[in-house]
Amino acid sequence: MRRPGAQLAMTAVLLVLGFLVVVQLRAQSAGSALDARSTEELTTLVGNLNTRNDQLRAEVARLETNLAGVVADRQTGRSSVDKLREDVARIRAWAGVDAVIGSGIRLSVRGPLGAAAAADLLNELRNAGAEAVAVADVRLVPGVAISGEPSALKVGGTPLGDPFQISAIGRSEVLSGSLSRMGGILARLAATDPDVAITVTPLERMTMPASSFSLIPAHGTPTL
C-alpha cells in the first residue's frame, strides 16, 4: 500500500471504526435497565421509591427517638425492663409470632380460584399496606404459601374450603380501594376467573391469629 490516497482512506476508515467501537462499548456499559422505561413507568417508579423512602425516614426518626429514650433511661438508672417487654411484644406481633387485633378488611372467596391468582390477590393486599394477613385463620408469614389446584387449594398445608376467608389488617379504605380500583386485581379476576366471586367487607375490629409455624431458622445461623 504505497499510494497515499489508499493510506488516507485506510486511516479514515480505521479512525471511524475505533470511534464506533468506543461508542458501542460505552453505550453497553452505561445502559441501565431504566433506559428502556417509558416516562409513565419512570414516574410511577419514582413515586414508589419516594413513598418507601418517606417510610424509611419515619422509621429512622422513630428509632432515633427510641434510642435516645433508652440511653436517657440508662443514664438516669431507670429500668429497661418495660421498654424491652414493649419492644419484644411489638416485634413478635409484627412478625406473626403473636396474635394481633386491629381494623381492616375481610374477603370472602367463593369458586375455583387458582393458586397463582390467590397469590396475586395476597400480593395486592401487601402492596396496599396490609400489616398482617391470614387465610382461613392461617397467618401468612415467611414459609407459608398457597398451593394446590383450583377448588383444592391449601395454605401452609391446610386445605381451604369453599368459600374461604382472607383477613387483612390495615387501613380498610386503602385496602379495599386498591383491590376494587378500575383495572385492579378484582376487575382482572372477574375477567379471567368468571366463576370466582369475591366480596370485600371492612371490619372495625378483627383478631389475626398467631402463626403456628416456627419462625426461628433451624438451619440458618445469625450473622452480623
Add this chain to the structure above:
Amino acid sequence: MSALAPRIRAIPSWQITLGAALLVLGFLIATQFRAEEPRVRYTTLERGPLVATALELQAGQEALKARILALNEAITTELSGGEGDATLIAQLTDEHEDARLAAGLIAVEGPGLVLQIEDADGPLPPGVGEADLRVSGRDIRTVVDQLWLAGAEAVAVNGERIVGPTAVLEIGGSILVNSAYLTPPYQVAAIGEPGLYDRLTSEPGFARFLTDRAAGAGIRLSVAEPGTVHVPAYAGSVVLRYGRPEEGA
C-alpha cells in the same frame, strides 16, 4: 475456479484489509442504530431527570436502610445492658433476639441455594408475546412461594429479605421488592435444610414454572449451591399502625 485464484491473488492486500474494515464498520453502524431504537422511542424532556431521580432515591434508600440496621443494633445493645433485674433483663434480651430473628431483622447464613433468573435472550418462540420474554413480578413471587413450599427458612431477592408484609411489585418491566427497585439479573437466595433444590424441583408449582416460563418462554434460570448462603436482614418499618398485640399474647 482455476482462473479465479490468480485474480484473487492479484488483489492488493490493502484492498482486502480495507474491505474487511468497511465490513466491520457497517456492522457497528447497524448495531449502533439498533441500540438507539428504544431510547429514541421514549425520548422526552422529562426522562433524563426521572432516571437520575430514581437512581438518586435508590441510593438514598440504601443509606436509610443501613442507618435502620445500625440503630436497631444500638437499641438492642443499650436495652440488654440496661438497669434492672439482671436475670429478667437477660431473659428478655434472649426473647428480644429470638423475636428479631423470627421477624427477619437479623441476617442469617447457612446451607441453601441461589437461583438466578434472567430475561429470555433467544428468538421469540411461537405463541409467546414480547412481554413474556421478561422476568415478571409474578415469576419472582412464584419462585419465592415454591421455595417456601420446599422448606426454605429465609429468602432474599437481590438482597431484599422477604418478610410477612413483603410485596413484589412490577412497574412496566421493573421489579420492586419491599419497594426497592431491583436491577436484573434477579438472584433469589434461600436457606434451608440440605437438599432444598431437590425438594424444589419436586414441587408441582415449580415444575409448571419450568415448563411454562423456562422451557416455554425461554426465561433463563440457573442454580448455584454454595457451601454457605447469606440472607441479609430486613431493613424497614416494623410498626403496626392499624393493629396491636393481643392482650395476654
